[in-house]
Amino acid sequence: MKLPVDFKEKYTKLLGEEASAFFESLDDEVQKGFRINPLKQNYQEVDVSLQEPVAYVKTGYVGAVSGKTLEHQAGYVYSQDLSAMYVGEVVAARPGEKILDLCAAPGGKSTHIAESMANEGLLVANEISKKRALILAENIERTGAKNVIVVNEEPQTLAKELPEYFDKVVVDAPCSGEGMFRKDPHAISYWHKDYPAQCAVRQKEILVEALKMLGVGGELIYSTCTFAPEEDEQIIAWLLENYPYLKIVPLKHYAGMDQGVPAFGNGAEELTGTVRLMPHHFKGEGHFIAKLKDMRPKKATELKKKKKRKQKGTLTKEQEQLWQDFAQKFFKETPFSVDQLRCYGEYLYFYAPSWPDISRLRFMRPGLLLGVFKKKRFEPSYTLALSLRQDEVKNVLAVTKKQWQDYVAGNTVQLDKKDLKNGWYLLVCEGKPFAFGKLVDKTVKNFFPKGLRFYN
Numbered sequence: 001m002k003l004p005v006d007f008k009e010k011y012t013k014l015l016g017e018e019a020s021a022f023f024e025s026l027d028d029e030v031q032k033g034f035r036i037n038p039l040k041q042n043y044q045e046v047d048v049s050l051q052e053p054v055a056y057v058k059t060g061y062v063g064a065v066s067g068k069t070l071e072h073q074a075g076y077v078y079s080q081d082l083s084a085m086y087v088g089e090v091v092a093a094r095p096g097e098k099i100l101d102l103c104a105a106p107g108g109k110s111t112h113i114a115e116s117m118a119n120e121g122l123l124v125a126n127e128i129s130k131k132r133a134l135i136l137a138e139n140i141e142r143t144g145a146k147n148v149i150v151v152n153e154e155p156q157t158l159a160k161e162l163p164e165y166f167d168k169v170v171v172d173a174p175c176s177g178e179g180m181f182r183k184d185p186h187a188i189s190y191w192h193k194d195y196p197a198q199c200a201v202r203q204k205e206i207l208v209e210a211l212k213m214l215g216v217g218g219e220l221i222y223s224t225c226t227f228a229p230e231e232d233e234q235i236i237a238w239l240l241e242n243y244p245y246l247k248i249v250p251l252k253h254y255a256g257m258d259q260g261v262p263a264f265g266n267g268a269e270e271l272t273g274t275v276r277l278m279p280h281h282f283k284g285e286g287h288f289i290a291k292l293k294d295m296r297p298k299k300a301t302e303l304k305k306k307k308k309r310k311q312k313g314t315l316t317k318e319q320e321q322l323w324q325d326f327a328q329k330f331f332k333e334t335p336f337s338v339d340q341l342r343c344y345g346e347y348l349y350f351y352a353p354s355w356p357d358i359s360r361l362r363f364m365r366p367g368l369l370l371g372v373f374k375k376k377r378f379e380p381s382y383t384l385a386l387s388l389r390q391d392e393v394k395n396v397l398a399v400t401k402k403q404w405q406d407y408v409a410g411n412t413v414q415l416d417k418k419d420l421k422n423g424w425y426l427l428v429c430e431g432k433p434f435a436f437g438k439l440v441d442k443t444v445k446n447f448f449p450k451g452l453r454f455y456n
């Protein structure tokens with residue numbers, strides 16, 4: 001790989017005798033990784049090679065997964081760089097927490113966080129770029145998580161709406177991307193000597209807003225996919241100097257993981273509690289990760305509940321009836337109560353009443369999309385199908401792998417079974433729910449989203 005001269009000079013100085021091993025590692029083959037999704041029923045049975053688990057992520061494996069497999073389409077696996085996947089583990093999301101992923105697209109960390117929350121609590125996944133936020137929403141959708149809101153905002157706007165709201169805030173910051181050189185040689189073309197310092201300015205701006213949203217006693221998780229001290233140890237040193245109530249939570253260093261280097265920051269010994277994932281020591285593209293805790297005690301006044309604004313999106317009587325008709329026919333037990341339903345336009349969402357009012361924010365996904373009202377009928381969504389387990393529903397239709405291939409390509413499926421009632425079915429292939437289909441006589445009509453169709 002042809003590395004910029006300034007880059008080589010800089011890391012020769014910083015890494016000393018290790019520099020040549022570091023440069024050589026950037027020519028090694030990319031080692032791919034993936035995670036399996038514990039939100040899915042029988043997730044341990046995915047049909048991919050699970051021979052090489054990674055030690056530091058409970059659901060992580062070494063290996064490549066194709067985007068055209070049933071496992072991928074149905075949300076059982078998520079492809080993620082082996083170093084990036086340690087971030088989600090460091091977040092250690094727990095059911096019931098309120099978590100913000102401020103720079104979330106395409107969703108590697110957000111999907112991991114959502115998958116750890118067992119559908120309890122709230123993850124707000126935010127992405128500033130609209131195009132990328134759409135991809136983020138799609139990736140979140142495949143996980144089947146019910147407790148995720150996807151927004152497309154600037155950190156400043158979010159901070160005004162959700163001050164001190166979260167238990168954990170994740171800033172996987174836009175950075176100079178030196179850890180992307182091997183995977184995406186194009187990243188080299190953006191790099192210049194002053195780029196890391198320029199990125200650091202933006203990172204500080206983002207962090208100032210992120211900290212406004214962190215609740216007293218909460219945790220900030222900061223990460224980059226770059227090796228530049230300006231964006232790594234120096235950012236953490238800056239945080240410690242400017243927010244003296246923050247303390248580093250020392251992270252576990254598994255085999256191959258390096259400690260943060262105090263001399264790369266301000267010399268503070270506690271920087272060793274951060275993690276550097278360097279490609280000449282660790283299978284993965286490279287990352288820096290730090291966790292900081294807000295050490296301020298909670299004040300009595302801060303425990304007072306804020307007055308809630310009246311939420312929009314109440315259903316009409318007719319919409320409520322249409323949903324209930326569908327739910328009674330389809331579910332063994334109706335999973336959402338009326339106060340958990342919101343309607344935006346014709347679209348029906350699950351939205352827990354305890355979640356904050358986001359009506360003034362640009363959202364891509366205000367909760368779990370359940371379906372759409374169309375001329376006196378309700379049509380369930382693909383997203384709802386991906387969030388369901390077979391044992392929750394009355395109407396399950398098992399199809400063959402060939403029929404799955406046809407369906408995801410946009411075709412109808414012909415059945416030879418006679419005894420099935422017409423109506424909506426959760427389609428399942430090899431035990432994995434993957435979409436809704438509407439049976440009309442012996443034909444399963446295709447409702448696979450047009451933009452997601454693919455051929456095998």
Ligand SMILES: C[S@@+](CC[C@H](N)C(=O)[O-])C[C@H]1O[C@@H](n2cnc3c(N)ncnc32)[C@H](O)[C@@H]1O
Pocket residue numbers: 084102103104105106107108109110127128129132154155172173174175202206
């Ligand atoms: C490193 S990527 C995030 C990767 C993501 N966390 C994941 O695991 O898939 C950084 C993201 O920050 C976004 N970003 C860029 N400028 C930003 C800003 N000023 N504030 C917030 N996010 C920004 C980028 O669009 C990009 O999607």
